[in-house]
Amino acid sequence: xxxxxxxxxxxxxxxxxxxxxxxxxxxxxxxxxxxxxxxxxxxxxxxxxxxxxxxxxxxxxxxxxxxxxxxxxxxxxxxxxxxxxxxxxxxxxxxxxxxxxxxxxxxxxxxxxxxxxxxxxxxxxxxxxxxxxxxxxxxxxxxxxxxxxxxxxxxxxxxxxxxxxxxxxxxxxxxxxxxxxxxxxxxxxxxxxxxxxxxxxxxxxxxxxxxxxxxxxxxxxxxxxxxxxxxxxxxxxxxxxxxxxxxxxxxxxxxxxxxxxxxxxxxxxxxxxxxxxxxxxxxxxxxxxxxxxxxxxxxxxxxxxxxxxxxxxxxxxxxxxxxxxxxxxxxxxxxxxxxxxxxxxxxxxxxxxxxxxxxxxxxxxxxxxxxxxxxxxxxxxxxxxxxxxxxxxxxxxxxxxxxxxxxxxxxxxxxxxxxxxxxxxxxxxxxxxxxxxxxxxxxxxxxxxxxxxxxxxxxxxxxxxxxxxxxxxxxxxxxxxxxxxxxxxxxxxxxxxxxxxxxxxxxxxxxxxxxxxxxxxxxxxxxxxxxxxxxxxxxxxxxxxxxxxxxxxxxxxxxxxxxxxxxxxxxxxxxxxxxxxxxxxxxxxxxxxxxx
Amino acid sequence: xxxxxxxxxxxxxxxxxxxxxxxxxxxxxxxxxxxxxxxxxxxxxxxxxxxxxxxxxxxxxxxxxxxxxxxxxxxxxxxxxxxxxxxxxxxxxxxxxxxxxxxxxxxxxxxxxxxxxxxxxxxxxxxxxxxxxxxxxxxxxxxxxxxxxxxxxxxxxxxxxxxxxxxxxxxxxxxxxxxxxxxxxxxxxxxxxxxxxxxxxxxxxxxxxxxxxxxxxxxxxxxxxxxxxxxxxxxxxxxxxxxxxxxxxxxxxxxxxxxxxxxxxxxxxxxxxxxxxxxxxxxxxxxxxxxxxxxxxxxxxxxxxxxxxxxxxxxxxxxxxxxxxxxxxxxxxxxxxxxxxxxxxxxxx
Numbered sequence: 040x041x042x043x044x045x046x047x048x049x050x051x052x053x054x055x056x057x058x059x060x061x062x063x064x065x066x067x068x069x070x071x072x073x074x075x076x077x078x079x080x081x082x083x084x085x086x087x088x089x090x091x092x093x094x095x096x097x098x099x100x101x102x103x104x105x106x107x108x109x110x111x112x113x114x115x116x117x118x119x120x121x122x123x124x125x126x127x128x129x130x131x132x133x134x135x136x137x138x139x140x141x142x143x144x145x146x147x148x149x150x151x152x153x154x155x156x157x158x159x160x161x162x163x164x165x166x167x168x169x170x171x172x173x174x175x176x177x178x179x180x181x182x183x184x185x186x187x188x189x190x191x192x193x194x195x196x197x198x199x200x201x202x203x204x205x206x207x208x209x210x211x212x213x214x215x216x217x218x219x220x221x222x223x224x225x226x227x228x229x230x231x232x233x234x235x236x237x238x239x240x241x242x243x244x245x246x247x248x249x250x251x252x253x254x255x256x257x258x259x260x261x262x263x264x265x266x267x268x269x270x271x272x273x274x275x276x277x278x279x280x281x282x283x284x285x286x287x288x289x290x291x292x293x294x295x296x297x298x299x300x301x302x303x304x305x306x307x308x309x310x311x312x313x314x315x316x317x318x319x320x321x322x323x324x325x326x327x328x329x330x331x332x333x334x335x336x337x338x339x340x341x342x343x344x345x346x347x348x349x350x351x352x353x354x355x356x357x358x359x360x361x362x363x364x365x366x367x368x369x370x371x372x373x374x375x376x377x378x379x380x381x382x383x384x385x386x387x388x389x390x391x392x393x394x395x396x397x398x399x400x401x402x403x404x405x406x407x408x409x410x411x412x413x414x415x416x417x418x419x420x421x422x423x424x425x426x427x428x429x430x431x432x433x434x435x436x437x438x439x440x441x442x443x444x445x446x447x448x449x450x451x452x453x454x455x456x457x458x459x460x461x462x463x464x465x466x467x468x469x470x471x472x473x474x475x476x477x478x479x480x481x482x483x484x485x486x487x488x489x490x491x492x493x494x495x496x497x498x499x500x501x502x503x504x505x506x507x508x509x510x511x512x513x514x515x516x517x518x519x520x521x522x523x524x525x526x527x528x529x530x531x532x533x534x535x536x537x538x539x540x541x542x543x544x545x546x547x548x549x550x551x552x553x554x555x556x557x558x559x560x561x562x563x564x565x566x567x568x569x570x571x572x573x574x575x576x577x578x579x580x581x582x583x584x585x586x587x588x589x590x591x592x593x594x595x596x597x598x599x600x601x602x603x604x605x606x607x608x609x610x611x612x613x614x615x616x617x618x619x620x621x622x623x624x625x626x627x628x629x630x631x632x633x634x635x
Numbered sequence: 636x637x638x639x640x641x642x643x644x645x646x647x648x649x650x651x652x653x654x655x656x657x658x659x660x661x662x663x664x665x666x667x668x669x670x671x672x673x674x675x676x677x678x679x680x681x682x683x684x685x686x687x688x689x690x691x692x693x694x695x696x697x698x699x700x701x702x703x704x705x706x707x708x709x710x711x712x713x714x715x716x717x718x719x720x721x722x723x724x725x726x727x728x729x730x731x732x733x734x735x736x737x738x739x740x741x742x743x744x745x746x747x748x749x750x751x752x753x754x755x756x757x758x759x760x761x762x763x764x765x766x767x768x769x770x771x772x773x774x775x776x777x778x779x780x781x782x783x784x785x786x787x788x789x790x791x792x793x794x795x796x797x798x799x800x801x802x803x804x805x806x807x808x809x810x811x812x813x814x815x816x817x818x819x820x821x822x823x824x825x826x827x828x829x830x831x832x833x834x835x836x837x838x839x840x841x842x843x844x845x846x847x848x849x850x851x852x853x854x855x856x857x858x859x860x861x862x863x864x865x866x867x868x869x870x871x872x873x874x875x876x877x878x879x880x881x882x883x884x885x886x887x888x889x890x891x892x893x894x895x896x897x898x899x900x901x902x903x904x905x906x907x908x909x910x911x912x913x914x915x916x917x918x919x920x921x922x923x924x925x926x927x928x929x930x931x932x933x934x935x936x937x938x939x940x941x942x943x944x945x946x947x948x949x950x951x952x953x954x955x956x957x958x959x960x961x962x963x964x965x966x967x968x969x970x971x972x973x974x975x976x977x978x979x980x981x982x983x984x
Contacts, residue, residue: 137733231696
């Protein structure tokens, strides 16, 4: 029996909602299920604000969360009640059966469980207090109840709980007691819902490892596996955990990480470290990227490798720090002064985060330029089960070193070559002394603003990047679904592509000819491939999480063809159903035109 | 759920036959009113009379529902499941739910039914018995009785004897430990009893008169196999079975009405219009005792048809009517031409 179950845990900050979600997804991933998960939390630290841990558990790979959950747990009715209608019919709603304060009419979850849903009132607080002496373990009680109700192996949960509290003996002991209390209560509970887990299916090849990991952790893992030497950064939601993870891991591998005073310092240090030949990176979000714009230009004109991981959030300005959005695409591709082309790549899932992070260092080095890896909060915080290969799939050194200089010849750091990439010496290389400056320069690196040189150097800086479109072992774009002519083609990018893929698969099952294309390489743009795909599509739909249609703008700058835009700025991932509706509408209007 | 401004809020406690019928009638009579059902059950209204089907292999709760979920949405009837009423304040027209939520009402219909009665001398053995008054209890009981297993039925009210018919039909063995509550709620005279017991035996039910064995001394678990039960009588005789199921009639569920201002005897006392002694509060079904001019006393009326008619009547009177109660069914226990028992309480639609 194939498993496809979505569980949501809704609570208030401080309820342990996110922690419960973490334990649950780790337990299920450890059992062999595929898990995709996304947490929503408030900007406040504690005490109020809604937290939601959502996860979809499958035997086959899923690409996005579902609109409706099969199971919802309420740790705080005031936050969970608005989400009660997000549980499907015959799904389970688990909630606190009592209250310690008087409630107004409608203030209890029982008032909102729909007639098609199955209620499971549970004395969560009482079980926690009786088993641990405190109400802090309510979240773990619920996990015990879930394990028991759905007949999941308790050992898997115990491992995940043990891992979570491995350095906190008292918390581990209390959690074990609370878990057992929930498990025992489930044994006495009559199961009414139709949610059931089939056996997991393992498809892991020998030598590979499977890990439950989120996008930021995958970025950090990719950077480490690509041999990052130095990292400079300044914390900002939702990118901070990239730096936190690297801060733990880099010293063990001989790397260096410095928290700078701001983003300008961070990017400046990256450019400096890149100049020395180090694999260097920083991470930030939209507001930080704005501050880095000037020094990115320096990296472009100096042809200095460097990697910038950008996790987008709701903007502009401080905007919505804990909500997702894809509205920094213009900034990433075009932001800055002068003709400052750079490579921008955007992974579409957590596995892609790992691969793009590692490949970014290769590209930065191979094409001597800053590379931006563009993700967003949805991908930063989204957990997926990722299969890591036995050996990192990244090249350790792609720097084109200068050959032996002819006697008396000067080393030309910016030599105009056939493929526009110049041999690059780093400080200390014998005979490689040269000048790097923000001024326009000649082949030696010396300031020169002649019309001919500026034209030649501008061409060099643009043309060399086109080679990135053929960078080895890197998926620039990919088509899914029906081959050949289709009624509707969906093109998207970044975290939003999973929803597009799910939508495409569903409408194909309805008989609509449909294909979807993900575009990972945003700059330089893979115009030829995208144009070929669009030529196959009677209608083109471009869903994305920004108001302007920034990817659609980029697309139409390269392929002159009308497209239908689907834009949302709710701060939440796009709903698969919304995309399906739009595909149906487009397919229907096309059919109507044909009939006419 | 949207309702017209100033529309009345009718609350019904209980989602059984009476409560569900009342909600439907209220919706018909007052289209703009808000109608809310409060129930302890985790399921929507299902027909308790169908429960013996669990021994024919029907275990999915969906098969037992009287209406699909859409019915409640379409009829704008709010159903609050798993909601236990802690108390009713008739003067403030407020219901306190056990989870500390308060619900205000304009009119209240109490149709909370009855729960299976267990004689005091047997209450300590309750954990060893398998009651049969709800879907979950029915499925649990069916889960412990194997194919052709042996059920020891205590008491033998008409709900139990209805189940006994199914059990015999499905080739289970049934031993009835008969007593005062056998044939409840029928009133059976001493003269009629031997013939009715004989009719039961003709149906295939083995009958042991509890009084003849000195009454039940104890019920034990695990005498033969982990789940088996032993019923030991005071005279030393014993019975072994796979399950012991109590059927001693119903006890009205009225505890939450204590202090509400409504007069209570065994059930809630209502006038022929089914109104309690408190303004705006009505009662229907197994929970109420209706004044009978004929008998000059308050009395219960049982049976599916009676209960449904009470729910309908109470709702009509809540909506402005003033009709008196007229029993909707015969109450006489018969022995049919085939020599088997026929009870009007087994009839339902």
